[in-house]
Amino acid sequence: MLELYHWAPNGPWLKPLIVLAEKDIACTLRPIDVLSFEQYGPAMPAPSLETRLNLEGEGPLLVHDGRQITESFFMCEYLDTAFAGAALRPSHPVTFNRMLAWARFINEVFMPGANTLGCKQFLAPALAGKKPPPGSIERISLPFVREGWMRAYNGDYSETLVAEGRRKVGIAVKRIEAALAEGPWLLGKDYSLTDVDAYAICRSLPLLTPDLLEGHPRSADWMARMQERPAVRKALAVGNWQRPDTAFAPGPEHARWG
């Protein structure tokens, strides 16, 4: 039995939905309303140690025969390793190394950068004037995730934080453009989990940082090709969201060394 607890098809939630569709894996989808803190409520299985320590911030939970799998990129690697279908991990060790390097960069730099901007632009206005439901924040074990929620409730995004988010998105856009010079995909000739990983975060950039996307034709072409993939279309249609690209909740923390 395979179950995916997920929110809108955007960011971390979009990644496993794409991989499930790419590999045609049968999975019971269990939508969760993250803004109502259902991910910490009785709808969920009792969390394992790793699930409790949600390093990714808010993100999907995969349950496979009772075993819990978190962290969207590693969840995708798990799906690719544990299930048949076209392999989305490169077999060449050098390319595999690049995939892992991208995963770290996306998780430590790109995701926190884009997430900060997305929470400011979409989550904070949605929560304006509201208070967290009683007991909800206290149930979150990692302090930076609690702080992420309170920052959104208070609309407390300093100029420094926003500039930091934009700086990191800018680095990511440039890195993607450079990688696609050898394209057509981020790791070269083959489509891979790295495309899924980066695209899931890139999808909101036209809303968050349109100016930073300008002058990057290869990235624009890659985004369009991603969008056309049947698996991506299928994933984006999950839940009939009007604008899934506006769905944000506190994500991974900004790396402390910059």
Place this chain on the structure above:
Amino acid sequence: MLDIYHWEPNANSGKPLLAVLEKGVAYTSHFIDMLAFDQHKPEYLAVNPNGTIPAMVHDGTLIQESTAMIDYIDMVFSGPPLRPSDPFELWRMRWWCRFFDQYVGPSASQLGWSTFVGPMVRQRDPEALRAAIERIPLQERRIAWSKAIYGTFSAEELAESRARLLSGTLAIDEALSSRDWMAGESCSAADLAGFMMLFGLPMMFPEAANDTRTPHFMAWLRRVGQRPSVQSALGKGTGRFAERFKQLLAAKGA
């Protein structure tokens, strides 16, 4: 032909070293003196334009990212596997590598820098230091190095690091209360990476890691520490890291 460019067998530099020692892979060691900023000198930038250590060159191809280097070594060379074959245990290995590398590791190194390395480096000529920072190719690394060198960590940041290490060591201890290794049935990349990030913690921050508070964590550090690979990397040295390693093993059963 495998060349590894590394500093002391501590934190990131130690990871590829343990991986090749575990698998018995022949390699050429290139010691890069991080505190002399060797990693930003032209000779090294010719090898790794990013100016980060460790780095590895295998048959002419540059391989980066210390934890991912363990995967690379495991994929390319024969010898005992360093990653579980079961997909769930592999996931668990990834999860703990991320916990070590991104969650507790940076806090441990922040403590190390603020108490030891930072003050030592700051004794050098200020102009030379500033020039050294200017030469760092990656902006992220320039920020990190100036934080490290000038000790611009706020009291709040250091308190957060300590709090994180206090809770992080309890989480690791909880994980190890029901198994010997972080993932799978034998020593994997998660054990090697975790050990390298944290073996100095019982000496550096004994309130967080000691035999009473975190017995499973301590037993695991010593279990990994007894491995021939770790003995070979750390057992013969005389420097600060070898000294910490000796203290860790000497405290056994104390």
